[in-house]
Amino acid sequence: MILLPLSSALADYSVTTDFPGGNAMIEQSGEDTIRITPDLRDTTTAWFYWYVAVKGAEGKTLHFEVQRVAGESSMGARGPGVSVDGGKTWKWLGSDAFKEDDKKAEFSYTFGPQDKDVRFSVGMPYVPENLTQFLSAHKGNPFLQQKVLTKSSKGRDVPLLIFSNPARKAPYTVAITARNHACEMMGSYVLEGIMEGLLAEDAQGKWLRDNVDFFIVPFADYDGVADGDQGKNRAPHDHNRDYGDETIYPEIAAIKAQLPAWSAGRPLVFFDLHDPALKGEYFETLFFLENLNESLNAPLERFVSLVERDGQGLIRVSPNMIMKHGTGYNKKTSEDGPPLHASGWAGQLPNAILSTTVELAYANVSGYEVTAESARELGRDMAWALVPFLQESKKP
Ligand SMILES: [Zn+2]
Incomplete structure (x- = not known):
């Protein structure tokens, strides 16, 4: 579910969680920055799971900001997991591919011409x-x-x-x-x-x-x-x-x-x-x-x-x-x-x-x-x- 949908006036791509295992609160900040916060739902403590799909962003470079929850990081040691085949196989973007401060972790991703649906997550989701x-x-x-x-x-x-x-x-x-x-x-x-x-x-x-x-x-x-x-x-x-x-x-x-x-x-x-x-x-x-x-x-x-x-x-x-x-x-x-x-x-x-x-x-x-x-x-x-x-x- 997209809790905070992207403004369609600004973006011709979409960021969604509308698929098995999907999780995030999503905000758009400017034209090419996506802000992601783990959606805790009924979890009573800070936790870090998030999983989004970016669709229709072929050829673009987008910036992602992954927010900390109650001061706790939502980014793993090797950066986000990335899947270009709808979640069948995953790779880490890499420990050098992001930077992190006490509020958020940030990374950028350049979508290739075939990248119609790219998944990003804190891990390598298995559904x-x-x-x-x-x-x-x-x-x-x-x-x-x-x-x-x-x-x-x-x-x-x-x-x-x-x-x-x-x-x-x-x-x-x-x-x-x-x-x-x-x-x-x-x-x-x-x-x-x-x-x-x-x-x-x-x-x-x-x-x-x-x-x-x-x-x-x-x-x-x-x-x-x-x-x-x-x-x-x-x-x-x-x-x-x-x-x-x-x-x-x-x-x-x-x-x-x-x-x-x-x-x-x-x-x-x-x-x-x-x-x-x-x-x-x-x-x-x-x-x-x-x-x-x-x-x-x-x-x-x-x-x-x-x-x-x-x-x-x-x-x-x-x-x-x-x-x-x-x-x-x-x-x-x-x-x-x-x-x-x-x-x-x-x-x-x-x-x-x-x-x-x-x-x-x-x-x-x-x-x-x-x-x-x-x-x-x-x-x-x-x-x-x-x-x-x-x-x-x-x-x-
Ligand atoms: Zn456990």
Whole structure:
């Protein structure tokens, strides 16, 4: 939705958010300057997600001003994500391509003669259409069942993906959720990488298909992803604070009811995929959060060391990427009551053998560039590490 439409007298191009995932308040300032502010909607704190399309600006150079919200930057470490194919593929404009002061970040973009529809965002948005495109490449694969988890609050069908060998029930189970915080799209590319890993025609893929059933919820806040909400810190609480006793979102109620029944007591690994705050040294890394359930600490250490040992992706994983319980923002204790977040909830299930929140920075992991591709590689490395991890774990 365009909250502040461009004056048609001044512009013959348009800047819109009228598409899945779109988000911004847009103002025009002069003929060629576009001012963008993240639209917080029901988010109760400053947050930074925005995603716009510029149409009909072929041959022009436009200037963009991306406003801070309550002093917080709305521009990532490598500048805006840019897509010239309607959001299918993305590149960072680059860390040298913008400047920033305490009010706004600014960049310019020169549209080529073919650039009828160019997308700009704080990240590399991944919406249901991206998943549809991924799945279409695996249509007819007998290991993949596309199901409906439930209806969302707004009546949409929420996808559930079950990967399993139709010939037999696997001894192990892995469940993965992404987008418990709607805007945290880089986690979706990690998920694609995990799915690529388990469908691959290599020894690891074959072992996973023979031994593991997967329960995957690609969009835990489906309406938020489709509508372009921040999702994070939504009122009265967000989806990743909905796993306690007072569940209000149908997706989370369905996960809580269906996942334990589906895993049926088999050993369960649980990953919840996120991105942290936008930038700053503390957030420009990758974290695997230790669980409140201390018996899962050693397995997490082992899993991360296996990703480090066997990983081949650009983003190098190391044990210092484990955020220990009681450190950083991983500070909830059992005195705070039952865990409200996804990996905390899953870690309390009696058959959990590993449960962690994975926080992948939007653009930088210790200097390594986070892109759709490097995030997919990380996912593939995680899928590979599951093989020795599960082989070592006690036979069910
Ligand atoms: Zn998150």
